[in-house]
Amino acid sequence: MISSLHRIITISRNTLTEAVRQKVLNVLLIFSLVLVGSSVVVSQLATPGLDSSGLFDAQIKFVKDFGCGAIGLFGFFIALLSTAQLIPQELHNRTIYTILAKPVRRSEFLLGKFFGVVLLLALCVALMSLAFAATLYWQEMRGIQAAEAAYNQTPNWQANPFVVNAYNHDVAQIVQQVRDPQLIEAVILIFAKLVMTTGIALLISTFATSSIFTIVTTFMIYLIGHMESTAREFWLASGAGSSIWQSALVGFISLLIPDMNSFTIVDEILAGNRVPWSHALNLLGYADVYLIVLLGVSVVIFDYREI
Amino acid sequence: MEIPASQMSTCLPLSWRLRRAALVALLLGLWAPCKIVWEQRIAHEQDLLRYHGAPMTRQLRDELGQGLTIGVLSGMRSVVADLVWLNVTTAWMDQEWFRMGGYINLCTALQPRAPVFWDMGGWQLAWNASIAATQDRTQPNELRRLKASRFWLDRGLEIFKRGIENNPTYWRLWNDTAQLYQQRLKDYRTAATYYQQASEQPNAPVYLERFPAIMYGLAGDDQASYAAWRALWERLTPQEREMKQHWKEKIETNIRRLEQKLSVPKEKRVFPN
Numbered sequence: 241m242i243s244s245l246h247r248i249i250t251i252s253r254n255t256l257t258e259a260v261r262q263k264v265l266n267v268l269l270i271f272s273l274v275l276v277g278s279s280v281v282v283s284q285l286a287t288p289g290l291d292s293s294g295l296f297d298a299q300i301k302f303v304k305d306f307g308c309g310a311i312g313l314f315g316f317f318i319a320l321l322s323t324a325q326l327i328p329q330e331l332h333n334r335t336i337y338t339i340l341a342k343p344v345r346r347s348e349f350l351l352g353k354f355f356g357v358v359l360l361l362a363l364c365v366a367l368m369s370l371a372f373a374a375t376l377y378w379q380e381m382r383g384i385q386a387a388e389a390a391y392n393q394t395p396n397w398q399a400n401p402f403v404v405n406a407y408n409h410d411v412a413q414i415v416q417q418v419r420d421p422q423l424i425e426a427v428i429l430i431f432a433k434l435v436m437t438t439g440i441a442l443l444i445s446t447f448a449t450s451s452i453f454t455i456v457t458t459f460m461i462y463l464i465g466h467m468e469s470t471a472r473e474f475w476l477a478s479g480a481g482s483s484i485w486q487s488a489l490v491g492f493i494s495l496l497i498p499d500m501n502s503f504t505i506v507d508e509i510l511a512g513n514r515v516p517w518s519h520a521l522n523l524l525g526y527a528d529v530y531l532i533v534l535l536g537v538s539v540v541i542f543d544y545r546e547i
Numbered sequence: 548m549e550i551p552a553s554q555m556s557t558c559l560p561l562s563w564r565l566r567r568a569a570l571v572a573l574l575l576g577l578w579a580p581c582k583i584v585w586e587q588r589i590a591h592e593q594d595l596l597r598y599h600g601a602p603m604t605r606q607l608r609d610e611l612g613q614g615l616t617i618g619v620l621s622g623m624r625s626v627v628a629d630l631v632w633l634n635v636t637t638a639w640m641d642q643e644w645f646r647m648g649g650y651i652n653l654c655t656a657l658q659p660r661a662p663v664f665w666d667m668g669g670w671q672l673a674w675n676a677s678i679a680a681t682q683d684r685t686q687p688n689e690l691r692r693l694k695a696s697r698f699w700l701d702r703g704l705e706i707f708k709r710g711i712e713n714n715p716t717y718w719r720l721w722n723d724t725a726q727l728y729q730q731r732l733k734d735y736r737t738a739a740t741y742y743q744q745a746s747e748q749p750n751a752p753v754y755l756e757r758f759p760a761i762m763y764g765l766a767g768d769d770q771a772s773y774a775a776w777r778a779l780w781e782r783l784t785p786q787e788r789e790m791k792q793h794w795k796e797k798i799e800t801n802i803r804r805l806e807q808k809l810s811v812p813k814e815k816r817v818f819p820n
Contacts, residue, residue: 286632287667297719298663302629309626316621401793402754409752416750433622466620469590472583495579499586500622505593507625511661519592526585533578540571 247344248352255356256363259322268321269364272314276371279306280379296383297512300417303379304510307372308426311365312506315434316462318364319357323441324454326353327542336547347539350442354535357438365431372427380418384411417512425520426509432527433503437462439534440498446542465500468493498530610653619657628657628664635671644676648702655706655713662717665710669720673703673727700731721745722755725762735766739775753794756782760801773805780817 259265283302330336339349387410397403441458448454464471472494475487482490502523509515608616611627618627631654638647651668658664680686680695707724714720725741728734739762746755760775780798788795799818806816813819 286629286636298667301661301663305625305629309623312622406752406754413750463620466622469586472586494583502586502589502593504622504624505596507658508596508660510625511658513660515596519596522589522592526589533574536574537571540567543567
């Protein structure tokens with residue numbers, strides 16, 4: 241058991257090292273950091289001419305949306321591209337034969353590769369989150385400065401306790417929105433979604449013959465996953481007016497494809513609404529169990545595969 | 548059962564493979580119904596959290612276009628809504644109010660629980676579009692200008708009220724509606740009720756508590772104004788009265804003035820002297 245774990249750790253470490261050296265992934269990471277940073281510019285374009293307090297509610301929302309959007313989007317590309325070429329690259333370079341000729345199970349090889357990509361994702365998400373936090377902090381500074389400038393237009397406002405109260409309230413609102421602890425919850429949920437995407441891509445790559453096939457199929461499953469809830473509702477309420485083929489199709493989608501749409505609850509957090517941790521943990525539990533199923537199926541398919 | 552290292556290579560015996568395949572089929576068979584139940588539970592919880600946010604409809608899809616629809620379907624709903632909002636800003640700069648109104652409706656449909664869209668959208672329509680209509684020289688007469696202005700004001704008011712329905716705890720929407728009643732419609736009594744609601748929401752600024760009393764005063768309802776000032780005074784703890792001198796003085800001055808004006812009997816006054 242321990243030796244098996246050791247082998248998995250070695251393979252995942254090696255996978256991470258290989259992935260970090262890939263130029264495509266580095267370029268994606270740089271683009272994502274630029275996009276997170278430029279969210280401030282987009283927020284200013286979208287909200288010109290508002291008063292300071294109303295302005296910052298909106299601007300902070302835009303920064304959060306684009307920041308988390310960039311983490312999700314580029315994380316998705318990184319997960320997809322790095323996972324899709326895991327096995328084809330090993331086959332192409334013939335390194336898989338050297339590894340499997342040693343006392344390494346196929347399952348260990350596969351899990352090692354998977355955890356390597358998860359480590360890579362964790363690293364990328366951590367970096368993007370740092371850039372996101374820095375952007376938010378900068379936005380907070382700007383917000384406080386702008387609020388102060390707006391109040392400074394009233395001469396001697398510090399002497400009026402009512403105006404001082406209003407200023408303090410505005411500043412507190414900006415700080416509260418920027419330093420929202422729920423943003424950690426949002427990033428964790430985005431990460432869970434990315435790991436699920438990795439699991440799907442890995443499963444497909446175990447029987448796919450090319451990286452392109454894995455990329456396209458995973459992308460399609462990802463899209464369908466966002467409509468799975470609609471298919472499920474239709475299937476559960478089915479019968480009325482649907483043919484047997486329609487029912488079979490939506491039943492297939494409902495039973496096999498993961499519900500990616502549940503993770504869009506992140507939007508609620510970004511809009512400033514409370515999402516209880518119990519709900520986030522429920523989603524994380526769902527993602528974990530789904531991953532175990534995905535990895536189990538991947539291992540079996542990979543065992544069958546002729547190499 | 549541990550497999551000997553010598554056998555751990557690329558090929559497993561057929562019986563092992565079949566046994567594993569059967570096990571996976573069994574696991575999938577067991578997982579599928581659990582998955583459905585679990586997902587239904589998650590969906591139910593989310594329905595409660597979101598107040599049943601807007602689903603992706605054909606109309607929404609047509610209005611968004613192909614590219615943005617894929618964005619929504621990829622889980623980028625908030626980013627898509629923000630990108631649509633950029634069109635609101637462009638339409639505002641071009642003073643194309645109907646186009647702007649359409650985009651505002653689209654943004655609020657995409658993210659009904661994002662109060663800033665209701666807040667900014669209502670402001671754009673009730674103030675910017677409405678005021679611009681009063682200065683529209685293409686209209687033949689003042690009456691038409693006033694009619695157009697009122698049209699946009701009503702659209703803005705509708706956005707604020709729908710925003711409140713979707714986000715009842717966002718104080719700024721209550722405050723915006725109150726301001727509209729106060730400053731544009733001169734309906735101080737209704738403004739007072741909205742200010743009252745605004746002041747009761749989380750994170751509302753303290754100064755809003757005084758506004759209902761002031762609005763009743765502007766409406767000429769001294770009795771209601773006195774009751775509101777008095778309620779405010781009674782809500783203040785002795786500690787707060789000590790700490791917020793400026794606050795205390797303001798309330799006290801108004802109560803004294805109204806007690807005098809309404810000839811409140813001395814035994815019923817807050818300040819008999």
